[in-house]
Amino acid sequence: MKSVLDSKIPSGPLKEKWDNYKNGIKLVNPANKRKHTVLVVGTGLAGGSAAATLAELGYKVKSFCIQDSPRRAHSIAAQGGINAAKNYPNDGDTVWRLFYDTVKGGDYRSREANVHRLAQISNNIIDQCVAQGVPFAREYGGLLDNRSFGGAQVSRTFYARGQTGQQLLLGAYQSMSRQIGLGNIEMFARQEMLDLVLVDGKARGIITRNLVTGEIERHSGDAVLLCTGGYGNVYYLSTNAKNSNVTAAWRCHKRGAAFANPCFTQIHPTCIPVSGDYQSKLTLMSESLRNDGRVWVPKKQGDTRKPRDIPEAERDYYLERRYPSFGNLVPRDVASRNAKNACDEGKGVGETKLAVYLDFAEAITRLGKDAIAARYGNLFEMYERITGENPYETPMRMYPAVHYTMGGLWVDYELQSNVEGLFVLGEANFSDHGANRLGASALMQGLADGYFVIPYTLGSYLASNELQKVDGSHAAFSAAESDAKARVEKLLSIQGTKTVTEYHRELGRIMWDYVGMSRTEEGLKKAIAEITALREDFWKNVLVPGEKTTMNKNLEFAGRLADFLELGELMARDALERQESCGGHFREEYQSEDGEAMRNDDLFTYVAAWAYSENGHTLIKEPLEYESIKLTTRSYK
Amino acid sequence: MAESMNIKLKVWRQAGPKAQGRFETYTVPDANPHMSFLELLDVLNEQLIKSGKDPIEFDHDCREGICGSCGVVVDGVAHGPQRRTACCQLHMRHYKDGDTIVVEPWRAEAFPIIKDLVVDRSAFDRIIAAGGFVSVNAGSAQDANCLPIAKTAADLAMDFAACIGCGACVAACPNASASLFTAAKISHLAMLPQGAPERKSRVTAMVNQMAEEGFGDCSNHAECEAVCPKGISISTIATMRREYFKAMLG
Incomplete structure (x- = not known):
């Protein structure tokens, strides 16, 4: 593991960085695109839009989801809307203001360059979705309507009744479906990613479990895109869908991908x-x-x-x-x-x-x-x-x-993790929301990453690297497959007395009490001790019913909970390390007299990226440099 | 706190696609009126696991009535007795102490049973893949406000686009037709100028795919509309027929 993480922010003034980047990258020639296979895990806004767009460009795409259909990813439940700096209401919005609001809303713990790109792209997203037939709310004159959301003084949120996420997801799903029909995307539904396969240090494949037959499968490709959402279900009770989980991301983390700002969760x-x-x-x-x-x-x-x-x-x-x-x-x-x-x-x-x-x-x-x-x-x-x-x-x-979880796998400006060839999009990465996400920004980020960022950055990676042909017979696949199988067998063999749900509720209680809305040094230490004990008990006493060769949701949930039991501890550790209050991370020790959060910019203006090794976690700090925005105390008074 | 209820459940159990299925009877002695119906199944499953039995498999995910994952026939009605409500949002306050509830999977040839209450609805995905989209590549769109759309048309399109793809319409139809599902997408895109260029090829391809998947024809029973958790109107099926007829005429 490298001890320094290079964010690869392009040169030039903030407003020109994305253009400079695009002007400088290598491209994959159209005839060569079909020679590349890209594995896209997850079919929410990020994964669905990425799979569709890459297939439109000519890449061969294999797409995976745990639900029975790509249309059901949890993005579908987003209600309120999607932000863009269109300024249709003529109320003073600009790309700069959307950028500024997002950085301020994130309590100055996100990367300026990433957020600025997001604000620039925001307008293209609305254009794209309207062209797909997304039925956004309209005014009587026939033009698009906007409403206000928290943390902004302009109306920049586009919406489709209370079902904006559903409509945007169906737009992406329909674009994907078109590519499935054309044979450019091969779709694998009811498949769960259990491991990442590295060959010569690069991400070259995944191991999945077929959730209907229990079969373990090997899939190889030239790059892996992880679009698997957030980890809010570590709290057991959350607004996340029941199947939302951290497993794919956590398995990548254990293969070397740094996990950034895990304690930044949104309540x-x-x-x-x-x-x-x-x-x-x-x-x-x-x-x-x-x-x-x-x-x-x-x-x-x-x-x-x-x-x-x-x-x-x-x-x-x-x-x-x-x-x-x-x-x-x-x-x-x-x-x-x-x-x-x-x-x-x-x-x-x-x-x-x-x-x-x-x-x-x-x-x-x-x-x-x-x-x-x-x-x-x-x-x-x-x-x-x-x-x-x-x-x-x-x-x-x-x-x-x-x-929502603002933390996630660490990525650079290209959305590439520190594992080459592993790209992370949407909520699964940490990049754009700092310590707090503003409303209507998750949909914006997922679609920005999939429709308009990854087509460029993935192309640059593929054009700049000579990738040897690798298929599922490579020894690295065999090793990862045996690990995955052993884990499944271990879970079924314990036959203890406590159910998966009982353990999960217990973990949720610890997380909510000590790593929830308000955190203290004492509480976090207690959480670490209690989670460690619970994890040990889980591996001795969990009761997983059924077989490995049929549909068995308890077995699926047991595997996911095992990963949550490791993630929970890291979240507490990250929260302990961050001795300041910022955004969703509120440490009781660091507050003003009237109870407002007190940041410590001198010591904590960095991304906390945690690297995993068999000896435990180590912290790598990526300093955040603010060139365009002056850090101030966030005030909404 | 609310009083607890004793609920008896008769649930369809089927070990696999080819296995013989049967009803099993269970009792949940401590159901609570605030529980959702799926939470009742959760409580029952915990009971089953603790007594060394296999839990009941059922699809579920968002539990907010929007993902379309869940869907079982409750006392003979797809999604149960509450109108315009997916079964994840059906709450036990609609039942009383001592009630018996019969739970079955969607039954349709085009939706083979995978296990217990879980069915394979991938036929729906193939209907959409046949033509339920606008062929527009990312990056090629014009400014969103270049295309004014009357609010009434946009609102209607939204009514049709609200379909969650749960399959209740198929389960409720005596012919196991997927007409409401297919027609909802056709009507959504037919309402909008963006859908116009592919209007004819879309309806033909989707209707043909629906037949190929083994769904029956519509004979206007309107059971689909009655159980649809999103209240999609059967008028969409008339639109689909009109669109299909126009496409046939070239």
Whole structure:
């Protein structure tokens, strides 16, 4: 492992870097593209758009997903929207402002050059999606509509009702499907990546498990694109889909890819609160609701009156009070922490007292019920289905929940990890959101990486490297395959007494209590000790039912949990190491008198990239250099 | 806290695609009204694992009614009794203590059973691959606002595009037809100028693929519309027929 990580930021002024990069790279000639096979793991916004685009360019693509169809990747659940600097509303937006807001929103812990490229590309994404037939919301004049999201003072979010992720994903899926029909993409659904295969230090293949037959398969290629999403399910309860996991990324990490900023997780402020110990996942309610919903708690502790019986004067609209310029639209980390504080002070509402109100009464009076229904109708219905309460009549109850992970595999400007030939796109990498992601930016990043970044950077890699032909008979594949098989057999052989879900809930509790919204040195040390003990117990006492040769979801989940049990410890370690509060990482020891996060730019303006070896993890620091933006204390007051 | 309920479940168990299936009866003594239906199955599976039995396999992922992974027939109705709701969002507050619930997989020749409640819906992917797209390569698009689209048309396109591809329409149809699924995509793209250049080839290819996969024809029972968790209208099927007819005329 190299002890220095080269981010390969191109030369020149910030605004010219991406052009300079594109002007300087080598290209793969059209006739040669079909000689290259690219393995794309994951079919969400990043993987779906990458697979489609590379196939359109002429590469041979093999695409893999764990779901039964590429259309079901978890990007589909994104509700609110996608940002772009189109400035159609004429309200002062520019590429620079989108760049600035994203870096500031990330609390100055992301790379300027990557984020600037993202902002530049944002407009092309909207053009591309509209051309695919994505039915974005429109104004009566026929042009595209925009709305506001947290952390910005302009309206730059494009949306398709409350189903923007679904529509963008279906756009990418349809483009992929076209290439599947043309024979340019070979699709492998219900396949899980279990290992990365390196030949001469370069990523040349993957080992997968067929989730229907249990067969272990070898797939070789000239590069591997990992587009496998985030690791929020390490907390057990999160807004992530049940199948979302870290396994593919973690296996790459154990083969040498550095894991960056693992402790940077996003806790989303508006989720439906936990209702009982059978709870299997949490449901997010789009941030767009904060455009019209007002967040409040009773001023009095332990107030048990119904919300409508509490007079105005006895309510605390704490976000409007503390942050008058952004009000209810402060970024997610700020909104979440304030909700937690309100509940910690005993002002929480509902049966469990772990909730705050999100109230639409004022907006309904001002705009009418129909206008609110047009904006949020499907979200209101979803809320009612889950809770049995009607949000037109009574305020929603909301509590923060784990939603997104800003950390991920370390990548350079080309989205290449420190393992040559392994590229990481979308939420699976760490690159663009720093310590906190702004709303409507995940969709933007996934599609930017897949449609408009990887076609250039992958081409440059393939054109600059002479890759020998490698197929599945290479010894490296045999070794990785035996490792994968041994692991599956080990999991089935233990036959202990505790189920996979029981262990996962236990890990989730430790992570939420000590590596959640608020962290302390003492708590993090405790987390490391408890996770280590839990992991040891898991490998002695887990009960995995069934066979390895049929569909067996418990076996799949057991393998994923084994990796979460290692990742969780690294997250705690990373959080312990970072002795400052920034974005979603809040260390209680580092806060101002009024409870705001206190960064320490002198000591911590770096990316914490963790390298794995058999002797444990070592920390490599990539310093973050700000040439265009001046670091300031983030204020939304 | 809410009171617990005793729920009896009769669940279709089938070890593999070729194995003989059968109903098995189970009891969950501690169901809770706030639970989702899939959480009830989770609780049952924990019970089964602890008693040394094989858990019930069922597809699920987002549990928010949008990914389209889940789908079982509950008491004879695809996705269960609550209208416009995927079974992951069906909550136990709609049942009472002592109820018996019968759970089966989607049944259709074009959706072979993989195990228990899990079926193979890859036929849907092949229908989309036949023509459910706009052929536009990344990078070649003009500015998004160069193409004004009336709000009413865009809103309708969104209604049709909302399909989650769960397959309930097929499961509910007496002919196991995939018409609602196929028609939803055809109608979405037919509403928009972007879909126009490939309008004829799209409908022909998709309808032909649907037949090739072994789905039946539509005979206007409208069971599909009744169970669709996204409320896709059967009017899309009329649109599909009109589009197909126009394409036939050249």
